[in-house]
Amino acid sequence: MDDIVRQALVKWPNVPHCTGWLLLDRRGNWRMRDEAAQAQGAPGEPIRHEALLGFIHRNYEADARGQWFFQNGPQRVYVELVYTPxxxxxxxxxxxxxxxxxxxxxxxxxxxxxxxxxxxxxxxxxxxxxxxxxxxxxxxxxxxxxxxxxxxxxxxxxxxxxxxxxxxxxxxxxxxxxxxAARFGFVASPAAQAAQAADASGDRA
Known part of the structure; x- marks a missing residue:
């Protein structure tokens, strides 16, 4: 993880997580998904900016639940996986x-x-x-x-x-x-998991 990212996490530790906006496709392409792409279930537009791709790769990790994310400064951007991480x-x-x-x-x-x-x-x-x-x-x-x-x-x-x-x-x-996904301990869709958790929380309210 980049030092500047670690510093941002210390400075802004409580920035809400983001889900649904970033996808890794079956051919290893990173794709940005705007609201329209998410609504249509589309993969989104491929990211081609080399510096941004390098930043994503250096700050790509998994949490304890097997959800993969890109740490974008203080914000954790969870990744939708078409197949594997x-x-x-x-x-x-x-x-x-x-x-x-x-x-x-x-x-x-x-x-x-x-x-x-x-x-x-x-x-x-x-x-x-x-x-x-x-x-x-x-x-x-x-x-x-x-x-x-x-x-x-x-x-x-x-x-x-x-x-x-x-x-x-x-x-x-x-x-x-x-x-x-279950065999190798990763979550293919953190967005779907977050939605399920929100529904369950609503049911308990």
């Missing part, structure tokens, strides 16, 4: 080695690989510490052909392997897409 690109470097890079430009080192029931590929890293959920990322759909060149999938689509390194072949595990 991270989207990765698969490539081959100059030495012929496979690489995975997340939407923030950071390296992603897979400890496990997953195949969902819609043909999507997921990777998880090793958990940073005991009791912590590992980072989970969906593979960009433009990279499925390259993935298939380094994978063997059974005819029934229920098993297989991914050859990541000479000394690291990952078994492909299967998972229903609908179970991914």
């Amino acid at each position: 991270w989207i990765v690109r698969l490539a081959v470097d100059a030495g012929g080695t496979l690489t995975l890079t997340d939407q923030a430009g950071g390296a992603f080192t897979p400890a496990a690989a997953w195949l969902d029931d819609e043909g999507g590929i997921l990777f998880t890293e090793a958990a940073a510490s005991a009791g912590q959920q590992p980072r989970v990322a969906a593979l960009h759909d433009h990279d499925l052909d390259l993935f298939s060149e380094h994978a063997k999938i059974a005819d029934d689509g229920q098993s297989g392997t991914f050859h990541w390194r000479a000394d690291a072949t990952l078994p492909l595990q299967t998972i229903p897409r609908a179970d991914v």
Whole structure:
């Protein structure tokens, strides 16, 4: 997190959170959603300003409930996730080695690989510490052909392997897409969760 953001949090600690205005799409694009986009359930306009994208990436974190957010100065802007909190690109470097890079430009080192029931590929890293959920990322759909060149999938689509390194072949595990958020401990729609909480509070009033 940027120092200027930490300072803003100390100076203005009680700024209300924001939900629904920022979305991460299935291809790792950040999108700004105005009121019209939110009302229509539309993804919103992609953010292309490089400095703003860098600011988002440096200040992108998750809270204790698994809701991902961008800390915009003193305000926490919760992110709507079309799928996972991270989207990765698969490539081959100059030495012929496979690489995975997340939407923030950071390296992603897979400890496990997953195949969902819609043909999507997921990777998880090793958990940073005991009791912590590992980072989970969906593979960009433009990279499925390259993935298939380094994978063997059974005819029934229920098993297989991914050859990541000479000394690291990952078994492909299967998972229903609908179970991914719960399995890996993140909230896909903080806006929907906030609305449900508000409805429940109203019912109790």
